Amino acid sequence: xxxxxxxxxxxxxxxxxxxxxxxxxxxxxxxxxxxxxxxxxxxxxxxxxxxxxxxxxxxxxxxxxxxxxxxxxxxxxxxxxxxxxxxxxxxxxxxxxxxxxxxxxxxxxxxxxxxxxxxxxxxxxxxxxxxxxxxxxxxxxxxxxxxxxxxxxxxxxxxxxxxxxxxxxxxxxxxxxxxxxxxxxxxxxxxxxxxxxxxxxxxxxxxxxxxxxxxxxxxxxxxxxxxxxxxxxxxxxxxxxxxxxxxxxxxxxxxxxxxxxxxxxxxxxxxxxxxxxxxxxxxxxxxxxxxxxxxxxxxxxxxxxxxxxxxxxxxxxxxxx
Amino acid sequence: xxxxxxxxxxxxxxxxxxxxxxxxxxxxxxxxxxxxxxxxxxxxxxxxxxxxxxxxxxxxxxxxxxxxxxxxxxxxxxxxxxxxxxxxxxxxxxxxxxxxxxxxxxxxxxxxxxxxxxxxxxxxxxxxxxxxxxxxxxxxxxxxxxxxxxxxxxxxxxxxxxxxxxxxxxxxxxxxxxxxxxxxxxxxxxxxxxxxxxxxxxxxxxxxxxxxxxxxxxxxxxxxxxxxxxxxxxxxxxxxxxxxxxxxxxxxxxxxxxxxxxxxxxxxxxxxxxxxxxxxxxxxxxxxxxxxxxxxxxxxxxxxxxxxxxxxxxxxxxxxx
Numbered sequence: 001x002x003x004x005x006x007x008x009x010x011x012x013x014x015x016x017x018x019x020x021x022x023x024x025x026x027x028x029x030x031x032x033x034x035x036x037x038x039x040x041x042x043x044x045x046x047x048x049x050x051x052x053x054x055x056x057x058x059x060x061x062x063x064x065x066x067x068x069x070x071x072x073x074x075x076x077x078x079x080x081x082x083x084x085x086x087x088x089x090x091x092x093x094x095x096x097x098x099x100x101x102x103x104x105x106x107x108x109x110x111x112x113x114x115x116x117x118x119x120x121x122x123x124x125x126x127x128x129x130x131x132x133x134x135x136x137x138x139x140x141x142x143x144x145x146x147x148x149x150x151x152x153x154x155x156x157x158x159x160x161x162x163x164x165x166x167x168x169x170x171x172x173x174x175x176x177x178x179x180x181x182x183x184x185x186x187x188x189x190x191x192x193x194x195x196x197x198x199x200x201x202x203x204x205x206x207x208x209x210x211x212x213x214x215x216x217x218x219x220x221x222x223x224x225x226x227x228x229x230x231x232x233x234x235x236x237x238x239x240x241x242x243x244x245x246x247x248x249x250x251x252x253x254x255x256x257x258x259x260x261x262x263x264x265x266x267x268x269x270x271x272x273x274x275x276x277x278x279x280x281x282x283x284x285x286x287x288x289x290x291x292x293x294x295x296x297x298x299x300x301x302x303x304x305x306x307x308x309x310x311x312x313x314x315x316x317x318x319x320x321x
Numbered sequence: 322x323x324x325x326x327x328x329x330x331x332x333x334x335x336x337x338x339x340x341x342x343x344x345x346x347x348x349x350x351x352x353x354x355x356x357x358x359x360x361x362x363x364x365x366x367x368x369x370x371x372x373x374x375x376x377x378x379x380x381x382x383x384x385x386x387x388x389x390x391x392x393x394x395x396x397x398x399x400x401x402x403x404x405x406x407x408x409x410x411x412x413x414x415x416x417x418x419x420x421x422x423x424x425x426x427x428x429x430x431x432x433x434x435x436x437x438x439x440x441x442x443x444x445x446x447x448x449x450x451x452x453x454x455x456x457x458x459x460x461x462x463x464x465x466x467x468x469x470x471x472x473x474x475x476x477x478x479x480x481x482x483x484x485x486x487x488x489x490x491x492x493x494x495x496x497x498x499x500x501x502x503x504x505x506x507x508x509x510x511x512x513x514x515x516x517x518x519x520x521x522x523x524x525x526x527x528x529x530x531x532x533x534x535x536x537x538x539x540x541x542x543x544x545x546x547x548x549x550x551x552x553x554x555x556x557x558x559x560x561x562x563x564x565x566x567x568x569x570x571x572x573x574x575x576x577x578x579x580x581x582x583x584x585x586x587x588x589x590x591x592x593x594x595x596x597x598x599x600x601x602x603x604x605x606x607x608x609x610x611x612x613x614x615x616x617x618x619x620x621x622x623x624x625x626x627x628x629x630x631x632x633x634x635x636x637x638x639x640x641x642x
Contacts, residue, residue, distance in 0.1 A: 007328050007551070008513070113631050116639055156631045188625040190588035191547050192329070217622045219537075219581040222544040226512050230328070253618055260540040267511035297574055301538045304509040310434050310477045318437055 009229035012271040014049035016211060016237045017258055020071075021052040021086055023243025025062050026254075029291035033067045037074045039289065042282045043240065044078040047274045052084045052105060052237075056092035072099040084145070088119070093133055097140060103178070104137055104144040106130050110165045111154035114185070118149065127171065134176040143178035147213060151197065153188030162197050166204060179209040181237060184224065187217020187253070191227035199231040213237035214256040215244070221256035222264055229270070236261060240279065241286040241296060259283050259298050267304060276303060330550035333592040335370035337532060337558045338579055341392075342373040342407055344564025346383050350612035354388045358395045360610065363603045364561065365399040368594045373405045373426060373558075377413035393420040405466070409440070414454055418461060424499070425458055425465040427451050431486045432475035435506070439470065448492065455497040464499035468534060472518065474509030483518050487525060500530040502558060505545065508538020508574070512548035520552040534558035535577040536565070542577035543585055550591070557582060561600065562607040562617060580604050580619050588625060597624060 020040050024031055031039075036054075043051050053075060059066030068085065077083060084103040087093045096104065108126040109115035115123045130146060137144040150157075151165045169180045182197060194212065201210045212228040212235070214221040225236060242257035262274045280299060287293050341361050345352055352360075357375075364372050374396060380387030389406065398404060405424040408414045417425065429447040430436035436444045451467060458465040471478075472486045490501045503518060515533065522531045533549040533556070535542040546557060563578035583595045601620060608614050 113635070116635055117632050120638065122639070153625055155629045158626050158628050187622065190585055190625070192589045216540075216618075218584060218619055218625060219578065220543050220585055222541050223547045223585065226544045226547060253622075257540065263539060264511055264541055264544065268513045297537075298539055301508065301574075304474055304511070304539060305479050307479050308476045311438050314434070314437055317441065318443070 007230050009226075009232060010234045010270070012273075013229065013234045013236060013265060015258060015261065015272055015274055016050035016052060016084070016235065017043050017046075017048045017240060018052040018213075018237045018255065019043070019239035019241065019243045019258070021055050021065065022237075022255060023239040023241070024290070025055060025064050026245050027064060027243070027290045027292075029289075030064060031289055033070050033074070035289055036067070036071050039282070040071065040075045040083075042278070042285075044076065044081050046279045046282065047272075048081060049235075049273060050082040050084055050103070052086065053101075055086035055088075056095045057086065057088050058092075069095060069099045072096070072101060087133060089129055090133055090136055093136055097142075101142070104133070104142055105181075106133055106144055106146045106177075107149060108146070108168075109149040109154070109185075110160050110168055111150040111157040113156035114150045114154045117156065123168075127168075130172065131175040134172075138176050144176070145179035145181060145209075145211070146172045146177040147181040147183050147211075148172075149183045149185040151182040152184040152190075152193055153186070155186045155188075162200060165197065166200060169201060169205065173205050173208050177208070179211060179235075180205065181211040181213050183213040183237075184215050185213075187215035187220070189214065189224050190220055191223050194224040195227040195231050198228045198233050202232055209235055211235035211237055216242060216253050216256050222260060225256065225261060225264070229265075238262075241283045241294070243286065243290070257283075257296070257298070259296075263298055263303055328551050330547075330553060331555045331591070333594075334550065334555045334557060334586060336579060336582065336593055336595055337371035337373060337405070337556065338364050338367075338369045338561060339373040339534075339558050339576065340364070340560035340562065340564045340579070342376050342386065343558075343576060344560040344562070345611070346376060346385050347566050348385060348564070348611045348613075350610075351385060352610055354391050354395070356610055357388070357392050360603070361392065361396045363599070363606075365397065365402050367600045367603065368596050369402060370556075370594055371403040371405055371424070373407065374422070376407035376409075377416040378407065378409050379413075390416060390420045393417075393422060408454060410450055411454055411457055414457055418463075422463070425454070425463055426468055426502075427454055427465055427498075428468045428470060429489075430470040430475070430506075431481050431489055432471040432478040434477035435471045435475045438477065444489075448489075451493065452496040455493075459497050465497070466500035466502060466530075466532070467493045467498040468502040468504050468532075469493075470504045470506045472503040473505040473511075473514055474507070476507045476509075483521060486518065487521055490522060490526065494526050494529050498529070500532060500556075501526065502532040502534050502556075504534040504558075505536050506534075508536035508541070510535065510545050511541055512544050515545040516548040516552050519549045519554050523553055530556055532556035532558055537563060537574050537577050543581060546577065546582060546585070550586075559583075562604045562615070564607065564611070578604075578617075578619070580617075584619055584624055 239255035560576035
């Protein structure tokens with residue numbers, strides 16, 4: 001029943017910072033283009049493997065990201081960082097091509113009701129649209145990752161069978177997806193489930209990088225990250241400050257906080273490429289950026305070895321011998 | 322590098338609910354005795370293995386728990402639940418004996434500065450006091466567990482060597498401790514460390530139950546619980562609503578929230594003995610009890626399979642075929 005040690009995962013992981021897109025798109029405050037560019041540039045300096053910069057969605061659907069082309073044009077692209085953007089259709093892909101992105105992110109849901117509610121299409125309609133985009137992307141030699149929402153459960157339909165997720169992933173890989181992200185859209189994933197689905201996906205699609213996208217809705221985000229890592233997962237989505245959420249999951253908190261993910265793997269000696277100190281500075285600026293207060297446990301407490309001065313009375317009570 | 326599945330831990334765990342003691346002792350609001358008794362009785366109905374009811378500390382030191390004897394006398398003791406109380410000295414033990422407790426909990430720190438700040442004694446003074454209590458407890462055939470604070474790091478001294486923790490635990494086991502709790506007092510523990518120390522403690526003290534006491538200060542509580550569980554740990558401290566904290570760790574949040582721990586292990590099919598629904602009702606009442614507002618993610622979002630109604634427009638847009 002007992003294992004001598006925690007089974008270790010890979011020595012190095014990569015983080016895809018999704019805050020500028022997945023975080024900002026749900027915020028009530030309209031963040032000015034300048035501030036978005038400054039945010040992405042500050043994140044570029046932190047050492048992320050990837051940054052999801054924006055979404056080339058219809059400005060009517062997501063007014064918060066209507067300036068997608070401006071943002072992409074104005075960010076300072078740091079060598080080594082892969083700048084990605086979400087595109088929902090070929091029109092979005094064309095807008096992305098005009099300004100240049102390194103990689104696309106496409107999205108659909110594993111569950112029928114969430115796909116209809118979030119994308120206003122049936123899953124089959126979404127699949128056809130994504131296959132279409134993948135075809136055009138291939139002609140432009142642009143890698144396109146597909147993010148599968150509700151891979152660990154749906155706020156409307158409940159449990160989502162792992163076979164449904166894997167089958168949809170298979171069809172998308174066959175249609176040309178360069179990578180698959182398994183998204184716990186509303187924080188329903190739990191560790192044994194994450195491990196099981198992560199392992200199955202890696203086994204079935206050995207040539208396709210699998211990314212895990214976690215939300216901390218029920219406190220399990222970091223536990224789920226450990227579970228995924230133990231099965232060999234090296235790619236994680238995360239949003240600085242835990243920004244983001246899902247409009248269909250009332251009361252739900254957002255994405256796994258990048259700083260908590262980085263801090264945990266730092267503690268364990270697993271390389272993330274990200275430097276915590278500048279990231280914490282970015283996080284410190286987020287409430288002003290999105291014009292709402294939110295508490296941040298790691299900022300409040302500091303990294304684990306940020307020690308405190310002992311109480312002043314201690315020296316008097318216990319004088320040096 | 323990759324494991325096929327999450328390494329499983331034990332099929333059943335036990336939870337020691339420490340909210341009434343570890344949680345309430347740090348609250349600014351003085352909770353009336355009636356309300357404390359009602360809290361413990363409500364917790365007794367949830368299925369906990371153990372409840373740490375109160376502390377027989379000097380009323381001057383912790384006025385919040387000055388009614389320890391009254392509380393112990395008035396709670397309805399449910400068969401099968403072990404009612405424990407903290408005692409800091411023989412005087413406290415005598416007060417506990419007068420009203421009857423099933424088990425004692427003793428406390429000292431693994432790091433010198435935290436022991437001095439928290440207990441106003443050197444570690445050697447504390448050890449002598451605890452050995453003294455253990456001797457008296459043994460004469461009364463009363464099991465006494467020892468909780469070791471700062472076992473995973475000290476907010477003043479930083480890293481605490483695992484050998485120091487294990488050596489202190491050995492001396493206490495030799496002095497008669499019935500169990501050892503490794504406490505992450507200020508949320509400095511991380512998963513590989515928890516696994517390593519948990520495994521070492523179980524290996525060195527095979528006849529002594531090891532409990533893990535986690536705080537969620539840096540978001541890692543549930544990840545650490547998974548890590549401990551994977552090494553065979555079956556006993557966890559937790560506080561309903563995540564009550565508690567440490568006066569020496571500014572900004573620190575409290576204990577791992579019992580409801581999040583229960584919910585996670587429920588999801589994984591690991592038996593905890595605790596029923597989530599009545600526990601969530603207890604948690605819902607906590608802000609009124611301690612007279613301060615605090616957000617509770619699990620209450621806000623609901624358990625993972627608490628599904629939501631789809632948007633009303635969906636039926637119109639996608640009429641049944």
